Structures are given as structure tokens and as C-alpha cells.
Amino acid sequence: MKSPGWLLHRRSDAALEVAHTGLDMKGHEDWLYTSPKELLPHTTSLDAEEIARLVAEHSLPDAWQVLVFVGGIYSAANSRVVDDPVGIAVCSLSTAIDTHTADVIAWMGRSDSEEAPLLSLNRERWTDGVFVRVAAGQELPGFIQVLEIGSGSSWLRNLVVLHEEAKASMVETHVSPANGTISSHTVTEARLPKGSKLSHIRLKNHSAGGHHYGAVVAKLDAQARLETRLFAFGGTVSRDDFHVTLDGPEAFALLHGLVKTRGTEKADISIKLRHASPDCQSEQLFKALADDKSQANFQGTVYVDRDAQRTAARQSNKNILLSRDASVNSRPQLEILADDVKCSHGSATGRLDEKALQFLRCRGLSQESARKLLIRSFAGEMLLPLPEGALRESIDALLGGD
Amino acid sequence: MSGDILLEIKGLRATAGKTEIIKGLDLVVRRGETHAIMGPNGAGKSTLSQVIAGHPGYTITEGEILLNGKNMLEMEPEIRSREGVFVAFQYPVEIPGLANNYFLRTALNEHRKYKGLPELDGGAFLKLVKEKMKLVHMDPALISRSLNDGFSGGQKKRNEVLQMLLLEPEFALLDETDSGLDIDALRDCAEGVNTLRSPERGFVVVTHYQRLLDYIQPDFVHVLYKGRIIHSGGKELALELEEKGYEWLTAGVQ
Numbered sequence: 120m121k122s123p124g125w126l127l128h129r130r131s132d133a134a135l136e137v138a139h140t141g142l143d144m145k146g147h148e149d150w151l152y153t154s155p156k157e158l159l160p161h162t163t164s165l166d167a168e169e170i171a172r173l174v175a176e177h178s179l180p181d182a183w184q185v186l187v188f189v190g191g192i193y194s195a196a197n198s199r200v201v202d203d204p205v206g207i208a209v210c211s212l213s214t215a216i217d218t219h220t221a222d223v224i225a226w227m228g229r230s231d232s233e234e235a236p237l238l239s240l241n242r243e244r245w246t247d248g249v250f251v252r253v254a255a256g257q258e259l260p261g262f263i264q265v266l267e268i269g270s271g272s273s274w275l276r277n278l279v280v281l282h283e284e285a286k287a288s289m290v291e292t293h294v295s296p297a298n299g300t301i302s303s304h305t306v307t308e309a310r311l312p313k314g315s316k317l318s319h320i321r322l323k324n325h326s327a328g329g330h331h332y333g334a335v336v337a338k339l340d341a342q343a344r345l346e347t348r349l350f351a352f353g354g355t356v357s358r359d360d361f362h363v364t365l366d367g368p369e370a371f372a373l374l375h376g377l378v379k380t381r382g383t384e385k386a387d388i389s390i391k392l393r394h395a396s397p398d399c400q401s402e403q404l405f406k407a408l409a410d411d412k413s414q415a416n417f418q419g420t421v422y423v424d425r426d427a428q429r430t431a432a433r434q435s436n437k438n439i440l441l442s443r444d445a446s447v448n449s450r451p452q453l454e455i456l457a458d459d460v461k462c463s464h465g466s467a468t469g470r471l472d473e474k475a476l477q478f479l480r481c482r483g484l485s486q487e488s489a490r491k492l493l494i495r496s497f498a499g500e501m502l503l504p505l506p507e508g509a510l511r512e513s514i515d516a517l518l519g520g521d
Numbered sequence: 522m523s524g525d526i527l528l529e530i531k532g533l534r535a536t537a538g539k540t541e542i543i544k545g546l547d548l549v550v551r552r553g554e555t556h557a558i559m560g561p562n563g564a565g566k567s568t569l570s571q572v573i574a575g576h577p578g579y580t581i582t583e584g585e586i587l588l589n590g591k592n593m594l595e596m597e598p599e600i601r602s603r604e605g606v607f608v609a610f611q612y613p614v615e616i617p618g619l620a621n622n623y624f625l626r627t628a629l630n631e632h633r634k635y636k637g638l639p640e641l642d643g644g645a646f647l648k649l650v651k652e653k654m655k656l657v658h659m660d661p662a663l664i665s666r667s668l669n670d671g672f673s674g675g676q677k678k679r680n681e682v683l684q685m686l687l688l689e690p691e692f693a694l695l696d697e698t699d700s701g702l703d704i705d706a707l708r709d710c711a712e713g714v715n716t717l718r719s720p721e722r723g724f725v726v727v728t729h730y731q732r733l734l735d736y737i738q739p740d741f742v743h744v745l746y747k748g749r750i751i752h753s754g755g756k757e758l759a760l761e762l763e764e765k766g767y768e769w770l771t772a773g774v775q
Contacts, residue, residue: 483632
């Protein structure tokens, strides 16, 4: 793709950052359980037939628009788009460089943390992504789906630019082919000014050869609201970073995550949530189900700045080990500098409740179906807020299937 | 008046860890009969219930339990249930996140599949469950709540009886269903049980108190003590026990 001069500058700046920090993060406390290099494997590409099959299988019929990216490149042929209503723009980021240059210059990479090498690498290498812009007080008529078909190595950057009191809702679906190795790096960044609201869902539905790095980067102004929900299934290595800053009074952020690992899969979630302004609220709930010899990791830090009085922050991490060989690491952390705050965090890891299993069997359920019911019960509160429809059904199916 | 033998316990001995709790218990329940088992604390009443349900925490060292002549001890708990055994538990488990109606429908459909009947769809199930809930005066809102999660004692026990009404067992054992119940809940639960009583079914009611037996009138009353049945009689025995306690029977029993 063509890159204007300013963009080339940004790419080379990012490349310098990567060169400076390097990708060997051994011993760095943000990278205790995965290394950036694990997320950069040698990859294989897909043929057209398999792409078409994956698109058909994973497009959501109830989405307002579906934008498909294959191997990091926008695929118009596979997408389902409509003409934008006045005040709303939904297009690929490569198009937005020409059509919404000022917005892209102003906001692309603006909130990236400097100490996150894979964010920098993404800023250097991104090839495409979705661009969403909603004018003040407007709302998208429905949710948009970003469907990424993993092929080779892909670098996506999604940029959501909302104006004051605007509302948007988006679903990302990331899938990989049944065979072969792919890597996908997706950064979704959002500009959320006063009173705006973004609802964001990321579903990772990878097969064995998937390597996925995902990040959500957002800065919230006064009374802005972010809800981001992660559902992560499959892949050799899966890592998700959340960099969220509550930067204006009375902003609210909800971060939910549900992870299921099996085989020798490894999933890693890392959260940096900063309360930089008073009277904000944040709510984090992350759950993992680890089966076989897999590993599910969680590191979450809530920072409360000195001025962020009357902060209310809750963080909870709950995990279930489904086999004796599975493992879980959980590191919830609070760093509080303000003195008038309500913050709580907790972490619990256990096994499926034997008493409950036994009870269900006494009512005629097989061991297998009792297990599935308890797994669904554990995950239930993460699914409940989702609207009924194809997405919820597919997540439900991913939970039930073994 | 009594029918064929439904459940037969012969010379049963059961241990929890190294402690023997059931020490040679015999009991025959015929179709159409209701038996009450009473006895002081620690007699083995709850262990008997758990053994019949198939709890893995107990080891059977001797004896057998036959259900319609088949060796029930060889059956997994879910097979016992599908074969028509129901145990209403003294302490029903709470399962947060599991919707009561989803659980009930899954259980009922597992039973129907086992019997070669078609599964009930959501609508047909809802109609059936609402009908049964009325019988035990259960708040319809509880159907969409998490299973027993935050239910009162009375609501939990009504929910146990509701499960029994849906699964329509041939043999049911109620383990201290009356414990912790106010008089309304007690009556509702008892009425639920009474609607199921028929010449085809058999019941065992395990209880501390005569009170429940005013509502569920037994044909036989047994006294369980130190893991054995030491005395049996008709329903008048329950009144006698209420009046005199157990000591006149337990004195001298080794």
C-alpha cells in the first residue's frame, strides 16, 4: 500500500522504538508468561476456497456491516457494506488515510503506551484495519463486525474515532484455518471524548496453528463509557493487552474476559487500567477455564493517580482447572495514590464443584453432561450481557464443544 | 394391598473412611407402600440416603440393594436416577449461574431419552413445570433464577419436591425434607409427595419428627439405631416415639 510521508515517519519512529526496546522481554514483569517472539512465528497462507468457507461460517447475519480482512488486507469482495449515513464513516483504515486524513493523523497511535513493544511493532507494520468515525450525538444504526481471516502474518489496526455523545458498537471475530500456522496482531484503539460510548467485543476462535496478539487501547474523557469483552478460544499462543485510561471525571470502563484453553495452548491477559481523573468507575471480571496441559495467565494492574479521588474500581479473576496438568497464574494488582477510593480485587482458582457434579448425576445427568452444565454455569455471567443472536450462540457452542 | 417388591436392602454394611456406619440393614419396600425411618442423631439415616443416591464417599462392604430385582449398587448415580430412584436431599446444593429451568429441562430430557421418549421443547416444558410448581406453591419467578442460589430453606425444599414431581420416580427417598421448614412449606412439600403416591410407587420418608407424618401418612415406621433397624411398627409407632423418645428401644442395643 502507498504511505504518505507523515505515515512513513510514524512507521520509522515506531521501528526505532522496537529497535530500542527489542523484542526480547525476558525477565520483564509485563512478559512473565509469554514472549513477543512467541507471537511472531513462521506462517502459511490460505487459498481462496478456504477463505470463502471461513467468511461464510463466521459472518454475523445480524451485523449492520461486515468488513473482512484476509491476512491483514481489506477484502471488499468478501465484505458486506452499506452507504454511510450522514455523520458516520465506516471504511478500511487504508482508505481513511485519503478520505479522513486529519482524523487518522490526529488519533492513530495517539494512546499507545511507549513501553509495549508489540504496540510499537504494530504501529510500524500495520497494513490495514477498520476505521470508524461517528459525529457528535450520533449512533451507529447497528453493530459492525470486523472479521479477520488469519493468513500468513497480519498486522491490523482498528481506529475508532467517536465525537462527543456519539455511540458505536463493534464486534471483532478472529479466525484461523484448520491447518497451518498463522499469526495475527490486532490493535484496536479508541478515542472516546465526553459522553461517548463504545461497546466492543473481541472473539478469538483459533485452531491449533493460530498465534494471536490483541490489544485494546483507549482513553476516556468525562462521562465516556467503554465496554470491552474478550472471548478467547484456541491458538498455540494468545495474548491480550488492555491499556485503558480514565482521563475525565465520571468515566466508566468495563473489561470482561472469558478464556478457554486446552491441549498445550497458552493464553495470557495483561491489563493496565489507569484512573487518572476523579469520580470514575471501572469493573473488571476475567474468567478462565484451563483443560489438558494448557496454561491460562492473568496479570492486571489498576493504577489510581493522586488526583483520582472517589474512584470505584473492582477487579476479579476467577479460574477453573479442568485437569490436573493444566495451570493458571493470576496476578491482580492495585497501585493507589489517592486516599478516598473504593477499590477491590480478588482472585480464585479451583476445580469444578464435586458436590454439584454429584448432585446433577443424581438427577440423571451423565458425568459429561453435568460437567458441561457446570462449565456453562461458570461462563454464564459473561454471556448473559450479550444480545441474543449468532454471536452468543457461537460462543455458547465453543464452550460446550470439547 | 401391597404390590411387588420395589426396593430391597439385604444385610447392608457401609463405611465412610474407616468408620462403619450402616451395620447390617434390612428393608423391603413394596409398590404402593410408604415407610418412615426415624431415629436419633448419628443413627445412619443420612448415610442410608447417600448410599441409595450413589454418593462416592461411602464404601459398601457387605450386602446388597435390589431395585426391581436388579443390583442397584452396580449402577452409576445417573442410571439409578433414570431407572426411577429419586433422593430428595437434606441440604440441596446451590449452583450459581445454572438457570433452574435449564437444569430441570436437561434432567427431564435425559430421563425421557433413556425411556425412548422424545425430548420436550422449551414451550412444552414450561407449561409442564408451571403446572407442577402450582402443586407446591412455588413462586414462578424462581424458575429463571440460578439453581437454589439465594433460595430460602422452604424454597430449596419445594424445589427438590418439584424435581421429584417432574421426574416421577418409582422409588423416592426424602431425607429430612421437613428440617428447617415452616408449617406452610412443610404442608406444600407433603402435598407434593402425596400427589405422587400411587399403587405403582414406593416411598421412604426419613425424619426426626412425627409432624411430617401427619401429612404423609406412612404404612410402616422403622427405628434406625447404630446402623440397623431395631424396631418396626405401624404409623402409631411414630406417635409413641414422639411421646416416649427412643430410649425405651435403644437401651441395651449394642
